[in-house]
Amino acid sequence: MMDLHQGALMLLGPTMNAKVAFELSERIPHLGLRMKEHCRRAMEYAIRMKKLGLKVIYPGLVDHPQHELLKSMANKEYGYGGLLCVDMETEERANRLMHHLQNYTQFGFMAVSLGYYETLMSCSGSSTSSEMNAEEKELAGISPGLVRMSIGYIGTLEQKWSQLEKALSRMQDGTLLNKN
Template sequence: MTDQGFSTKAIHAGWDPDARTGAVNVPIYASSTFAQDGVGGMRDGFEYARTGNPTRRVLEANIAALEAGRFGRGFSSGMAATDALLRATLRPGDHLVIPNDAYGGTFRLIDKVFSEWGITYSVAPVVDVDAIRAAITPKTKLVWVETPTNPLLNVGDIAAVAEVAHAAGAKLVVDNTFATPYLQQPLTLGADVVVHSTTKYLGGHSDVVGGAIVTDDEQLDADIAFLQNGAGAVPGPFDAYLTMRGIKTLAVRMDRHCDNAEELVAFFSAHPKIEKVLYPGLADHPGHEAAAKQMRRYGGMISVQLAGGREAALDFCARTKIFTLAESLGGIESLIEHPGAMTHASTAGSLLEVPDNLVRLSVGIEDVDDLLEDVRQALA
């Protein structure tokens, strides 16, 4: 499938019409166990649904193809994928580097759970390769990058960071949730591992929770597979099916997300109540050059800082009508949130604390005129 276009792979990779029935879509294999042809005689490698499920296998192959990777593994959530990846790569005494504006859930897991196992971490801006290099120690095993970051939408130069990480003997992990494989493919730029919350743009309809890991490293994939089976944080077949159904329209949805976001960015940039617009597509964005080099477009996420401070930010969130006040992102519907009090509350008082006048918008695929009118009246 390597020479086919993105949408063709999104629709077809991992599955051919069923040989017996001709079914175009992969069936939902709702079975917890599989009959064996004698002791140890598994059919196509299936024995127990935690270990492997045919619907999940197709999803894993599909996501791997979209990320131009060899191996894909599905998980029950993005955090389950993050946890498995950290446990597969880190041991007590090891060190990792994370963004200074990492997703709050990622930070909480590392700071509150892995720190108790003797794992240490340093923070560095993803936009500053020299700062990342300076944060690396002789014990660094991972450099963890989100690009764009959540929620400040900073962009790291994946190829440059990969070079720095590899020179130190560390692996580069890229959380590609915001960009999706439609907008960027980190493995082709030198990353060792890609992680996703498939809950977001890949599923795309706010109706399923999931996660995924993609790599070209056969040994690392084997280590992740062991934890996937041994710890059991796997997606069910219904979840895998829904995620695949969303992936089939990823390209057309992402283009509409980007179209709508660009118009809203133009509106916010000219509005007197908006102190700052954070969007990689803006020429004055500190990561614009890297984004232009490695991304197809600039995404459907926007963050803004309100001139009136925290109260103005909370008021803006409370007054929208089409933008729903809710956590999560990447669905067809538009969402708005206050990161400091919601998704990133766990970073309060830390080096990763977010500005209290910050509002994050996940721009959906509604009619853009309606979205513009909604934010206009909310700021009035």
């Protein structure tokens, strides 16, 4: 059974921890509801951030280069996903924004993994894509100040938006908002 090359373990795979399996089975029935809220909030934040003058990258926005392609493929109930990007142009401004969002307003947490019920964010150029050289980052559209956010669904949308606005006003220095 334990022979990894010929035994049943190789064919059937290991057995999941019973507690983990139970916890997953408890969460699966409402996964669809959570994902709908996750995506709905990302769309709403993308629209509002864009109105503030931030450079937002989100496939739900009509000015996104692949908007029509995703629109033709996406399940309309779920929208365009729960991840969005804000380009702060420099790593320093990206880190300042994330610092304010995490430490002053509790909008979300800085993290590398972006799967959680709370909002998580990372500066891709200095974290998950740090092994890429400058040319590769440019080809991939990763600026030094690109902040990826996985929008959470804890608290009301308006409570979380208020936290985001407080962080933005706290760091308002005339260079944060791009005039589009």
